[in-house]
Structure formats: structure tokens, C-alpha cells
Amino acid sequence: MSQRPERGNGVRRTAGHRAGYLVIRTAGELLITAGVVLLLFVFYTLYVTNWTSAQLQRESEERLERAWDEQDGMDAPADAGTDSTDAGTDSAFARIRIPAFGPDYRYTVQSGVDADHLEIGPGHYPQSAMPGEPGNFGVAGHRIGRGAPFTDLDELGSCDALVVETATNFFVYRVLPFDEEIDGWEAIRQRRPECANVSTLRDTGDGPGEPYGDTVGRRIVTPDRSDAVAPVPYREVDVLPRLEQAALITLTTCHPQYSDRERLIVHGVLTQQVPKSQVQDDYGQLLEQLGEV
Amino acid sequence: MYAWLWRHLPGPRPVRALIALVLIVGVIALLMLVVFPWAEPLLPFNNVSV
Numbered sequence: 001m002s003q004r005p006e007r008g009n010g011v012r013r014t015a016g017h018r019a020g021y022l023v024i025r026t027a028g029e030l031l032i033t034a035g036v037v038l039l040l041f042v043f044y045t046l047y048v049t050n051w052t053s054a055q056l057q058r059e060s061e062e063r064l065e066r067a068w069d070e071q072d073g074m075d076a077p078a079d080a081g082t083d084s085t086d087a088g089t090d091s092a093f094a095r096i097r098i099p100a101f102g103p104d105y106r107y108t109v110q111s112g113v114d115a116d117h118l119e120i121g122p123g124h125y126p127q128s129a130m131p132g133e134p135g136n137f138g139v140a141g142h143r144i145g146r147g148a149p150f151t152d153l154d155e156l157g158s159c160d161a162l163v164v165e166t167a168t169n170f171f172v173y174r175v176l177p178f179d180e181e182i183d184g185w186e187a188i189r190q191r192r193p194e195c196a197n198v199s200t201l202r203d204t205g206d207g208p209g210e211p212y213g214d215t216v217g218r219r220i221v222t223p224d225r226s227d228a229v230a231p232v233p234y235r236e237v238d239v240l241p242r243l244e245q246a247a248l249i250t251l252t253t254c255h256p257q258y259s260d261r262e263r264l265i266v267h268g269v270l271t272q273q274v275p276k277s278q279v280q281d282d283y284g285q286l287l288e289q290l291g292e293v
Numbered sequence: 294m295y296a297w298l299w300r301h302l303p304g305p306r307p308v309r310a311l312i313a314l315v316l317i318v319g320v321i322a323l324l325m326l327v328v329f330p331w332a333e334p335l336l337p338f339n340n341v342s343v
Contacts (some may be wrong), residue, residue: 029294040321044329045338113342115334125342140342225333226343253341260340 009054013233033042049119054148055119056090060108064092068167089116094131095147096139096284099292100156106283109164110152113140122149122251124231131164132171132273143253143264150253153264158188158217159195161250163267163283167257167273170286171267173249174198176217189217194291197271201246211239212246220255223248230254246270254282273284 016170092108099105109124112115117123122141129135143232158181162173174194182200189195201212214234221228229250232239247270255264272290279285301310329330 005333025296026294037324040324041329041332044325045333048325048329050335080338142339142341145339202318221343223340228343252343254339259339263341263342263343279333 005054020046034179049145049272050147051146053119053121057107057147057194060090060092060110060120061106063090064095064108070113071167090120092121093166094124097165098156098161099163099287099290100160101152103284103292107141107147108166109139118142119146121144121147128250129231131245132167132169132247132270133266134235134242134247135231136229136248136250137164137173138252140252143255143257150251150264151257153253153266154218154255154257156218157268159192159198161194161292162251162266163286165276165283168241168277169273170279170283171270172272172274172286172290173247174271176201176215176265178217179219182216198269201269211235215248215267217267219267220262221265223260223263225263225265229262233267 007255013291070214089110091111093111095106097106107121108121108148111124111126113123113125118140122139125138125140128138131137136163141153142148143153151242156175158175158177160175162175164171174197176198177188177200181188182202185200189198201215202210211232216231219228225234227234230237231242231245233248233250249268249270251266251268253264254260255262269286274286279289299309299313301311304312
């Protein structure tokens with residue numbers, strides 16, 4: 001920052017001139033400063049929050065791994081849930097993996113969808129079902145900044161695998177058919193082996209009587225549609241008895257990217273439950289079994 | 294504004310430059326650590342739950 005000449009060379013300025021000059025220059029400086037602050041804010045949102053979230057996610061990952069190891073051990077202490085390090089708001093109880101985003105894609109899932117939870121990683125809607133249960137396992141995640149676990153959620157296609165890992169099981173969900181695929185689904189299903197166990201959840205088409213008539217692989221909804229994570233999406237909570245409900249997964253994030261005007265919703269259905277012991281606790285083996293390698 | 298600030302910094306030019314640098318870093322740190330974390334949840338960019 002160098003000193004700018006305040007007085008013109010050889011020209012005597014009146015006091016009025018100088019006051020006007022000062023006002024205009026100060027206004028200009030303030031505007032430039034405001035622009036720089038806005039750019040810094042963009043940098044903060046897109047990068048700085050990623051760094052802090054990456055660190056939190058790493059710690060959460062280590063804590064979850066340790067808790068699961070202790071559960072495996074024969075001499076697991078009664079209070080296996082607590083450990084020496086300060087967990088803060090970390091409440092991870094599962095892990096989500098999406099093979100379409102690469103074999104290394106994994107995040108711990110927090111219990112809760114508050115800002116504090118979502119800063120660490122994707123969060124589970126506390127009222128929604130647990131992994132593998134009938135009903136709807138609802139998970140929210142950031143699309144920009146804070147690790148942005150769901151940044152590419154719009155790139156998922158029907159039948160893409162969504163793997164939820166608990167202490168003992170891999171639950172393999174697959175994205176439901178998209179709206180435009182529902183009618184010709186039987187033909188698509190026979191063509192694509194990964195779709196073999198993915199049904200449209202419909203008996204007779206799209207009638208309003210169909211409990212799952214509004215449930216498709218991907219939807220854009222307004223932010224007030226909290227029924228997207230209802231046991232039967234977009235229906236009253238008691239529309240089906242619990243044991244007749246399909247075991248679904250629902251991922252939610254903001255839409256369009258960089259805005260929260262709407263929400264991007266991805267629905268999937270449980271197709272397989274693989275005990276970890278069956279694949280030697282190895283995600284790579286699971287991927288092979290799923291034909292994802 | 295900035296010229297006024299520069300004139301009022303003490304010491305010879307290199308010292309002033311150093312103080313100015315420290316001030317800039319301080320302001321950026323204040324923005325990144327206090328102001329932005331406070332402001333971000335209030336802005337309509339990043340709500341992901343329904």
C-alpha cells in the first residue's frame with residue numbers, strides 16, 4: 001500500500017475541492033474493501049469450512065472405528081460408548097459409502113441434522129428409521145462447503161448403490177427408478193443386472209391410492225416438505241403399518257447448488273443386507289460382490 | 294481512509310509496512326474466525342434439511 005499523492009502538483013486547491021476529493025476517494029476505498037470482504041467470504045464458504053470439516057470428519061472416523069473395534073472385542077467394557085477423547089458434538093453411529101463416487105468415498109453419519117452435526121458430516125434425521133429397518137432412513141448433507149459430502153448427489157442414476165455400514169452389517173440400498181423410467185421399468189430392469197432387486201414400489205401405476213406413488217429416485221421439492229423423510233415419503237405417517245413399509249433411504253441436500261431455495265431428494269430402497277463377517281469386514285470384497293469394481 | 298491510516302502509523306517506512314501487514318492479517322482472521330461463522334447460517338445458501 002503506497003501513499004497516494006494528496007495534493008496536485010503546483011495546483012492550489014480550495015478547501016471545497018479537497019473535501020469533495022476526500023469524500024469520493026473514501027467512498028471508493030470503502031467499496032473496494034466491501035468487494036474484497038465478499039471475495040473473502042466466498043473463499044471462506046468454499047474452502048475454509050472444508051478444512052475445518054475435514055478435520056472433524058477425520059476425528060469422527062477414528063472415534064467410530066475405535067468404538068466398533070471395542071464392540072468386537074470380547075472384553076468390551078460396559079461403557080464402550082465413552083472414550084478418553086472429547087467427542088464434542090460427534091455422535092456418529094454409522095458410515096455411508098457411495099460406490100459411484102469412488103471406492104474411497106465414505107463419511108460417518110451423525111445422529112441429528114443441526115448445523116453442528118452437519119459440519120462433521122452427513123446427519124441422520126432423528127425421527128426417521130435406522131439403517132435396514134422398515135421405514136425411511138433419512139440423511140441430510142451439505143452440497144457446498146463443510147466437506148460437501150453430497151456435492152455430486154445430482155449425478156446419481158437409478159440403481160446406483162448407497163451403502164450404509166453399521167457395526168455389524170453393510171446395508172445396500174439402490175436408487176429407485178426415476179419418474180420417466182417408471183412406465184418402462186420392467187424392460188429396463190431386465191436389461192440392467194444391478195436393477196434386478198429394485199422395484200418401482202407400485203402395484204398398479206401412479207394412482208393417488210398408491211402409498212409410494214410419489215416416491216421416485218430423484219425429486220426436487222420445496223424446503224417445507226419434511227414429509228420427504230416420512231416413513232412412506234410424502235404420505236401421512238400412519239398410511240401403512242410399520243411392517244408393510246418398504247425399507248428406504250432418503251438423502252437430502254440443497255438445490256440448486258449454491259442456493260437453498262429448494263431441496264434435492266434422492267430415494268433408494270434396500271436390496272441387500274450383507275453381514276460384515278461374510279466379507280471379512282472388507283468393503284473392497286463387498287464392492288466385488290456387488291460388481292462395482 | 295487508507296492514506297490517513299498510513300500517515301498515522303508510527304515509525305519509518307519498513308516498520309509501517311510491517312504494522313500494516315499485521316493489521317491486514319488481523320482483520321482477515323477476525324472475518325474468518327468470528328464474522329463469517331456468525332453470518333453464514335443467516336444467509337440463504339446452505340440449508341440442506343427438510
